[in-house]
Amino acid sequence: MQETAHLLPSNVFAIILAGGSGTRFWPKSRHKRPKQLCQIGDSDYTMIELTLRRLDGLVPRERRIVVTHIDQVEDTQKITGKLCQHYLAEPSAKNTANALALAALEVQEIARAQGIENPIILSLHADALIKRIDVFTDTIKAMIASSMKGKLTLLGITPEYPETGYGYIEKGAALDGLKATYQVDSFREKPDVALATKYIETKRFLWNSGIFAWQVSTILDELRAFVPNSVKVLSEVLGKEKSFTHLPAESFAAAYKSLQSIAIDPAVLEKSKKVTVVEADIGWKDVGSWEALAQSFPTDEQGNLFYGEVINIDSTGTTVDSDARVVACIGLKDMVVVCSEGAILVCPRDRAQDVKYIVEELKKRNKMDLV
Numbered sequence: 001m002q003e004t005a006h007l008l009p010s011n012v013f014a015i016i017l018a019g020g021s022g023t024r025f026w027p028k029s030r031h032k033r034p035k036q037l038c039q040i041g042d043s044d045y046t047m048i049e050l051t052l053r054r055l056d057g058l059v060p061r062e063r064r065i066v067v068t069h070i071d072q073v074e075d076t077q078k079i080t081g082k083l084c085q086h087y088l089a090e091p092s093a094k095n096t097a098n099a100l101a102l103a104a105l106e107v108q109e110i111a112r113a114q115g116i117e118n119p120i121i122l123s124l125h126a127d128a129l130i131k132r133i134d135v136f137t138d139t140i141k142a143m144i145a146s147s148m149k150g151k152l153t154l155l156g157i158t159p160e161y162p163e164t165g166y167g168y169i170e171k172g173a174a175l176d177g178l179k180a181t182y183q184v185d186s187f188r189e190k191p192d193v194a195l196a197t198k199y200i201e202t203k204r205f206l207w208n209s210g211i212f213a214w215q216v217s218t219i220l221d222e223l224r225a226f227v228p229n230s231v232k233v234l235s236e237v238l239g240k241e242k243s244f245t246h247l248p249a250e251s252f253a254a255a256y257k258s259l260q261s262i263a264i265d266p267a268v269l270e271k272s273k274k275v276t277v278v279e280a281d282i283g284w285k286d287v288g289s290w291e292a293l294a295q296s297f298p299t300d301e302q303g304n305l306f307y308g309e310v311i312n313i314d315s316t317g318t319t320v321d322s323d324a325r326v327v328a329c330i331g332l333k334d335m336v337v338v339c340s341e342g343a344i345l346v347c348p349r350d351r352a353q354d355v356k357y358i359v360e361e362l363k364k365r366n367k368m369d370l371v
Helices: 047-053 073-080 095-114 133-147 193-202 216-226 228-238 249-257 264-269 290-296 349-364
Strands: 012-017 064-069 086-090 120-125 128-130 152-157 168-174 181-188 205-215 275-280 284-286 305-307 310-313 319-322 327-330 335-340 343-348
Touching: 012 047, 012 095, 047 073, 047 128, 064 073, 064 095, 073 086, 086 095, 095 120, 095 216, 095 228, 095 264, 120 133, 120 216, 128 205, 133 152, 133 181, 133 205, 133 275, 152 168, 152 216, 152 264, 168 275, 181 264, 193 205, 205 216, 205 284, 216 228, 216 264, 228 249, 284 290, 290 319, 290 335, 290 349, 305 310, 310 319, 319 327, 327 335, 335 349, 343 349
Parallel strands: 012 064, 012 120, 064 086, 152 275, 305 319, 310 327, 319 335
Antiparallel strands: 120 205, 128 284, 152 205, 168 181, 168 205, 181 275, 335 343
């Protein structure tokens, strides 16, 4: 049951981006059941359920919108139906700039119909791990305060170690009157270990969490300035309809297919002069690969992480996830073993980022039942 009182203003909408393929979590993650629809670690809930449950008390379900792929929307609704009221199905994968343009235009129409003035979007990915919910709540409040001043506001994570798999945000001058909020001086791509170490030492760099807050009017203005075709095409295909869900499937698909595939960071955030960042330590991890599990969940004294029935003799630094079979390990070191629905993955833990190439090879071999 939804709570009647919420901690964020009544003009705040939550957007959950849930259209990723999650290929680095193969074989557990598949096209129709990507990572966000899987239970990762020891949780009783899927990752998207955890994301939506974090919003309880912040944003009611009638102001939540899940944006996912058309092939995944039915399964997503089955899992999250009681936690979210609105769903947008992208006809094709066109990256986050277009997904967020789509969401902004949809929110604009919902707000107009409900008489909600100056709507604000809080955007989250469906597959992040957040452990410090109280700090998360306070940080979101600070982000909303910044967005109300016409800023595109990011959540930057105080880095714990020189991570090479994340993008970084360089913070600039602190903003008066806003808690832990800074101008953004630059964005940096995933660095090597030496450069990431230098970033940490300067204390100026934050991990980019991919969590955003902005007024609908602000993000649409910036999208029109930097990727005008996205808003133009989507506005034209929407026409006088009140929702993208009302559009004929073929016309919507054709319009969406014509869009340039680009992420929101290079499309807008790296160019806009309105970008700020709120720094926080919310216990955040982007659980992007099997290697990341051991950094996100407690391991045993030998650095092992086991899910399912595992017999282990003298293995260290090894992650095992099995849905049915007994997995017996002898003397493994820094390995990943995953058994899921008829497929088995075995690889060194430091090669876990390359699992996506297995998916590419399966497609070449037309093994689509395993993708």
